[in-house]
Amino acid sequence: MANDTPMFVIENLHASIDDKEILRGVNLTINKGEVHALMGPNGSGKSTLAYVLAGHPSYEVTEGSILFNGEDILEKEPDERARDGIFLAFQYPTVIPGVSMANFLRMAVTNVRSARSAAANDGGAQKLAPREFRRLMREKMALLKMDDAFATRYLNEGFSGGEKKRAEILQMALLEPTMAILDETDSGLDIDALRVVSDGVNALAGPEMGILLITHYQRLLNHIKPHHVHIMMSGRIVQSGGPELAMELEAKGYEQLRAEVAAD
Numbered sequence: 001m002a003n004d005t006p007m008f009v010i011e012n013l014h015a016s017i018d019d020k021e022i023l024r025g026v027n028l029t030i031n032k033g034e035v036h037a038l039m040g041p042n043g044s045g046k047s048t049l050a051y052v053l054a055g056h057p058s059y060e061v062t063e064g065s066i067l068f069n070g071e072d073i074l075e076k077e078p079d080e081r082a083r084d085g086i087f088l089a090f091q092y093p094t095v096i097p098g099v100s101m102a103n104f105l106r107m108a109v110t111n112v113r114s115a116r117s118a119a120a121n122d123g124g125a126q127k128l129a130p131r132e133f134r135r136l137m138r139e140k141m142a143l144l145k146m147d148d149a150f151a152t153r154y155l156n157e158g159f160s161g162g163e164k165k166r167a168e169i170l171q172m173a174l175l176e177p178t179m180a181i182l183d184e185t186d187s188g189l190d191i192d193a194l195r196v197v198s199d200g201v202n203a204l205a206g207p208e209m210g211i212l213l214i215t216h217y218q219r220l221l222n223h224i225k226p227h228h229v230h231i232m233m234s235g236r237i238v239q240s241g242g243p244e245l246a247m248e249l250e251a252k253g254y255e256q257l258r259a260e261v262a263a264d
């Protein structure tokens with residue numbers, strides 16, 4: 001792969017659910033090392049975009065393409081995309097009764113690492129022994145200031161809103177994705193938790209990783225500094241800019257922007 005191949009390219013993406021078109025021509029390019037924030041009113045299609053990128057089977061892509069490291073991933077299953085390095089932290093994480101968080105994470109990490117080792121043909125060098133996995137999990141839990149007791153609890157069962165969000169970031173920390181999509185990871189977090197989670201994301205971010213951060217609040221962007229900010233409305237990105245765009249939005253609200261976009 002040439003170095004100048006953009007990492008993640010979304011081109012003219014259209015997607016529907018039950019024959020209702022939600023995404024109506026999304027264009028977005030994310031390079032390694034870049035943090036992109038995606039904002040936009042309720043119902044504009046932000047979570048739909050996240051689901052479609054992760055390969056959720058309920059959505060039908062009717063037009064356009066998603067290229068990851070130059071390869072079209074549209075035909076790939078969600079687990080293949082995860083093994084390739086795409087990670088989605090859900091806006092509404094699901095409860096998995098009967099599966100402890102530690103077991104869930106161990107399965108996910110084993111799956112991804114085995115596949116990466118196979119792809120790199122390194123004789124399983126990236127696999128983790130159970131003891132190493134537990135050590136790594138404890139280390140990442142400490143980073144996110146999560147109590148050890150969470151490891152043995154069933155995944156997300158009875159977790160508070162903020163605890164679920166931390167569990168998602170813990171998963172990200174263990175999977176080490178190259179393209180991370182975080183859907184409203186800040187929602188429901190108290191001020192201290194927001195800092196802990198943001199610090200966690202910042203600690204994971206780096207020159208090899210692209211991040212798409214979906215959020216409603218400029219506040220989060222004080223902690224995780226985006227290089228680019230995009231506004232989605234009615235299934236399209238209608239405006240892009242730098243961090244100042246989020247400030248402007250905070251001041252003006254969507255109504256004024258809607259009017260400006262309509263007038264263009």
Ligand SMILES: Nc1ncnc2c1ncn2[C@@H]1O[C@H](COP(=O)(O)OP(=O)(O)OP(=O)(O)O)[C@@H](O)[C@H]1O
Nearest residue numbers: 017018020022040041042043044045046047048049
């Ligand atoms: N399964 C579905 N059936 C019908 N409509 C759906 C379905 N899933 C999503 N939609 C519709 O698609 C539109 C976009 O929803 P989406 O969740 O992507 O918005 P969002 O931008 O993430 O909003 P929010 O900021 O509230 O999270 C909404 O009008 C929603 O009702």
Ligand SMILES: [Mg+2]
Nearest residue numbers: 046047048091
């Ligand atoms: Mg949403």
